[in-house]
Amino acid sequence: MKILETGSETEKKVIIGLAGPDDFKILTKKRFSFVWKTVKKTTTVYKLQIEGSEDILGVMGLIDWPGEKRIEIRLLASSAENIGRSKIYKGIAGCLIAFACRLAVIRYGVEACVSLVPKTELIGHYMRKYYMQYAGRHLYLDGNNLIKIMEEYL
Amino acid sequence: MKSRRNSLKHTDEELAEAIIFPVKLTTSQKEEAARQLAIARKATQKTISEKDRLILGLLQLKFQMEDYIRNKEFDPEFTFSYFLKQYVELLKVKRKEFAREISIDETLLSQFINQHRMLPEYMAVRLEIHSNNAIPAIYWFKVVEKQKEYELNTNIALRKKERKYVRRKLAIGNEEQ
Numbered sequence: 001m002k003i004l005e006t007g008s009e010t011e012k013k014v015i016i017g018l019a020g021p022d023d024f025k026i027l028t029k030k031r032f033s034f035v036w037k038t039v040k041k042t043t044t045v046y047k048l049q050i051e052g053s054e055d056i057l058g059v060m061g062l063i064d065w066p067g068e069k070r071i072e073i074r075l076l077a078s079s080a081e082n083i084g085r086s087k088i089y090k091g092i093a094g095c096l097i098a099f100a101c102r103l104a105v106i107r108y109g110v111e112a113c114v115s116l117v118p119k120t121e122l123i124g125h126y127m128r129k130y131y132m133q134y135a136g137r138h139l140y141l142d143g144n145n146l147i148k149i150m151e152e153y154l
Numbered sequence: 155m156k157s158r159r160n161s162l163k164h165t166d167e168e169l170a171e172a173i174i175f176p177v178k179l180t181t182s183q184k185e186e187a188a189r190q191l192a193i194a195r196k197a198t199q200k201t202i203s204e205k206d207r208l209i210l211g212l213l214q215l216k217f218q219m220e221d222y223i224r225n226k227e228f229d230p231e232f233t234f235s236y237f238l239k240q241y242v243e244l245l246k247v248k249r250k251e252f253a254r255e256i257s258i259d260e261t262l263l264s265q266f267i268n269q270h271r272m273l274p275e276y277m278a279v280r281l282e283i284h285s286n287n288a289i290p291a292i293y294w295f296k297v298v299e300k301q302k303e304y305e306l307n308t309n310i311a312l313r314k315k316e317r318k319y320v321r322r323k324l325a326i327g328n329e330e331q
Contacts, residue, residue, distance in 0.1 A: 033173055060174075068192075078172035084164045093172050102217055109214045110207050113195055117177040117187065125170030133198065136190030137183065143202040147209055 001098070001154055003050070003057070003091040012050045012089070014057075016099045019045040023056065032059050033077040043074045048096055057082060058092040062100055069108035070140075071100050073116040091153065097130055098153035101146050115140040211244040212288040219289065223296045228304035234297045235269040241281070241289070242267070256280045273298050 002011040019027070019040070027036035027047075036059060039045060043061030050057065060076040078092040097114070104112035115138045118126050123139065126132045131148050132139035141149060169175075179187060202210075215237065222232045242252050242263075253263040258277075265271040278294035 034176070039176075061176075068188075070191075073174055075176040076174035083172040084168045087172070093174070105210060105214050106217045106221070110202065110210045111199065112210070115191060116174050117179065119175050119177060121166050122170040122175075125167050126174075129171055133194065135194035137179065137187035138191040138194075140191060140195065142195060143198055143210075144206050147206060147213070150213065 001095050003089045003095060006087060006090050014048050014092075014095055015051050016046050016048050016096065019047040019056075019059065023047055026056065027059055031080045032056075033080075034075055036061075039075065046096065046099065048092055048099075057089060058096050060096040060100065062103070064107070066107070068113070069104075069111045070113040070115055071104045071107075073097065073100055073114065094130065094149070094153040097141075098150050101141060101150050102154060105146065105150070111142075112146060113140055113142040114146070208244065209288075212285065215240050215244065216289050216293070219293045219297060223293065223300070228300055232297070233269060233301055234273045234294060235267055237294070237297060238273070238281075239267050241285070256284050272302070 001014050001016070003014055004011055019036075024037050024040060024045075029035050036045060039061045043063050046060050046062065047056045048058035048060075049055060056079065058076070058078045061074045063072045063074050064070075065072060073096075076093055076096055078087075081087065082089050082092055100114050101112070104114050115135075116126070116132075117137050118139050123134070126139050127134065130141070131145040132141055133145060164172075218232075219237055222229065242249060245252060247255075249263055249267075250260045253260040256277075257280075262271070266273055266277065273294060275291075275295065278291040278298070281289060281294055282291035
């Protein structure tokens with residue numbers, strides 16, 4: 001799994017793993033958009049780091065719905081310096097979403113599904129950028145779209 | 155809950171590229187959303203091609219192998235036989251047919267699947283070629299290695315048997331060993 005350093009156009013290998021108790025001390029709202037200490041009570045939180053670096057560049061909270069063979073991305077944040085035109089690294093959110101897809105495929109195989117409930121004004125962008133399909137309040141990935149996003153980011 | 159600070163600094167496209175905001179739904183909205191999603195998924199599941207079903211099955215097997223290789227602990231459930239059996243089941247062909255496709259005898263394939271023989275290197279390579287590189291030979295090799303490592307570490311009988319052939323031990327460490 002790789003992200004792209006926008007300045008040098010070089011790829012950096014990243015790893016994604018569970019966020020530990022110490023991580024929540026540095027996952028501030030200022031840098032990661034949300035209060036992650038609260039988020040960890042209701043979701044499983046994963047962090048993204050460049051291999052060999054301690055710095056966290058992205059975080060994601062997942063909820064598993066085994067009865068529906070689905071993993072929901074409840075929320076996700078790239079670090080503040082990696083949002084917008086002047087971002088340092090490109091592809092953080094894509095890697096995290098692809099990681100959620102990987103988890104879903106391991107658990108649910110052909111029937112795997114990843115979903116999220118988007119803000120209305122962002123729906124079109126998620127659909128274009130991350131191959132998501134529309135299902136009313138949910139956007140979701142399954143079948144061929146799961147394969148596409150994993151091929152692009154894993 | 156799009157924060158004012160973010161929405162002032164960035165366009166919607168930039169935000170969608172980097173953030174997924176949590177959205178609160180009422181109980182009735184959640185139920186409706188779940189119903190809509192179930193209907194949509196049912197429709198798309200029907201359209202998944204046989205090729206994509208096979209790819210997803212192979213990805214599931216590949217990811218399971220990756221995670222197992224990365225995990226330090228040996229798990230007696232995840233032997234090469236287990237993964238090989240899963241692979242053959244994914245193909246939806248008879249074992250005899252699969253054995254023919256990789257030019258081995260069906261009896262030999264059964265011996266691998268029932269773990270009466272270790273998987274040799276040539277088989278790992280044939281499986282890599284057969285899967286069109288979906289599952290690299292190194293994955294099969296590492297699963298076998300993990301199993302061999304465990305068996306070597308825990309084989310007391312072999313140690314007992316071999317002890318008599320060692321005429322002198324270095325005088326370091328515990329004499330009881």
